[in-house]
Amino acid sequence: MNLMPVDEALARILDGAAPDSQAEMLPLAQSFGRVLASDLKALRTHPPFAASAMDGYAVRAEDAQAGAVLKLQGESAAGHGFDGTLSAGSAVRIFTGAPVPAGADTVVIQENTERIDGGSVRITAAAEPGRHIRAAGIDFEEGKTGLEAGRLLDAGAITFTAAMNHATLPVYRQPRIAILATGDELRLPGETLGPGQIIASNTYGVGALARGAGAQVFDLGIAEDRMEALDGALDSAIAQRADVLVTIGGASVGDHDLVQKALTARGMALDFWKIAMRPGKPLMSGRLGNMRVLGLPGNPASSLVCAHLFLEPLITRLAGLPDPARVKSAVLGRDLPSNDLRQDYLRGDLSRDPSGALVASPMPRQDSSLMKVFADARCLIIRPPLAPAAKAGEACDVLVLRD
Template identity: 75%
Template sequence: MALMPVDEALRRILEGAAPPAEPEVLPLSKTYGRVLARDILALRTHPPFAASAMDGYAVQASEAIAGAKLKLQGEAAAGHAFDGPLAPGSAIRIFTGAPVPEGADAILIQENAEKLDDGLVLVNEAPEEGRYIRPAGVDFTEGRTGLAKGRFLDPGAITFAAAMSHAELPVVRKPRVAILATGDELRLPGQVLGPGQIIASNTFGVAALAKAAGAEVIDLGIAIDRMDALDEALDTAIAQEADVLVTIGGASVGDHDLVQKALTGRGMALDFWKIAMRPGKPLMSGKLGGMRVLGLPGNPASSLVCAHLFLEPLLTRLGGLPDPDRIRTAILSTDVPENDLRQDYLRSDLDTGADGELIATPSPRQDSSLMKVFADARCLIIRPPFAAAAKAGSTCEVMVLRD
């Protein structure tokens, strides 16, 4: 099978990826960070009455001229409306949020008035008609769309939903991602290693990336290199209705690489399994029934680079979130050599220059098995296939990994 270009591989992985049709309905208090699955309408009008926007006095503007003395008729506070209309020649003490009494058309703010000892209010500066009055429905009205489908539920949106009297909201269900590490040589962190064994570290980084992309993670653990172990893990992924199965390692076609064989034996439609990129050439993509399958390479840098490039955008599409925005333009701090037919992703540091431009410095060591190099990297310098040698000071494209 020929090596597939990165852009074509991403297009095929994302093809048809969309949130599930059925939403999940959650209490409002549990919706932060989720995505609204459909439009929601206002269940009430706000404010439901004309309300005062300031502390002061509710008056008739035509009577409240400078120097006038108005009779103090009563008081209106938030939650305690004045019972009755404003009488001629009178003023009603009013506080922010209180309903404006019938007959009043202006608010004489307290800074422009003086309360006299004989129960009168002196107007020092005449108010404007309608000033400091919030009309009924000025914010939103019952039956109108308040929040649109696809809205990310941040604090402002949640506050608005609460104000519209929604106790629960329909949200996009989180995509379920089953993650399976494979290999006889793998052991969990903290376990004693035997000869030739290593720690299964990739699972934890890929799971963290999946959660950050809004997914629910199903940990399938480690499957040894036997068909029955792989079949058991696949049964679990299917039983738990995973939207995406991510395998780590074993997806090539060597004598000990059984993942692809196990999946195709269960009916997986294999799309591709080789990409023209470095690191991450042996990436597998396919579908097993309604479950998407993404086979990541076993080397840590390869696994995580592929997870950023392909798994993260797949999960955000399935979860209704915006596509990741990680690509920036930077300046090379050092010369880089010409490239071959595979698109390179160089683990690199990223600094900010004196005039604000980003400066990328590739690590001198790019072996895909080196975990510290990836952990220290702030970005990946992207080198297209057959790119000519580039000098220090020239521009390059980078994928930002962390700020």
């Protein structure tokens, strides 16, 4: 069968992916990193009054001529404003953030004044009207939209929403990702291994990537190579209301590869499997009712490469988050041979040359079963299908894993 190009596979996996229209309300303190599901209007005006931007004296500009001596009439501090109206020829001591008294139209900073015994202050530099005053509502006004739907709630947005007096926020819910490892040979970390057994490590790496992308992850454990075990795991994924079921291993068509058989027997509409990439050729994609299914290869590097390329963008799309943009331009650190019909993702190191340009150097070993190589890699060097031989110093694209 013809192998599907990577770009087409990604487009089909992302087709129709969008956040759930049913938002959830979260306390403000728990909303960091989530995405706003609807426009947010200010519940108050800020500042709610004309406020001083500096420490100094609130005065009338016509009184604040160089050399003028003004009588102190009182004090205005944050939370304790001056109760009254400023009189002609007078000044009110004022502090940053405090309300500007009625009758005052400028603030003279304290560096441009001298205190005089007897409760007066001398102006040493004339003040202009409106100086050092923050007008009421200059930041935002009650009833006006402050943040629009789709905004990532970063530190600045969280601060803003708190200032607008919102204690809870409508956010897109996190996609529910169920992860199922398959294979009689698999055991959990910490367990004693028998002959021919290995640790089910992929679950943890894929789960960490999914959480980092904004998902809620459910570990369905390890299913043995039996239809009954796989059926039970599918029941669990459906009960968890998973948006995406991620299977690891067993998606090929060998005698012991039962995942695809079990899913199709339950009614999965298979979209495709096998794509023109290395590592990661046996990738499966389909739908089981409302649940998307993504079958990752069992080899660790294959599984992680596919998770970076396909699962992470799917999660961010379902969460309403910006698409990850981690492909950067670099130059090769060593020569590479020509490529065949499959798109290669070579595990590589990253450094910078004297000009600051990224230099991507492929690891010497690229076997898809090697986990230390992937852990050491800082990037995936992307080699398009039929790419000609390339020399060190030539341009290339890399997907950055860690900078």
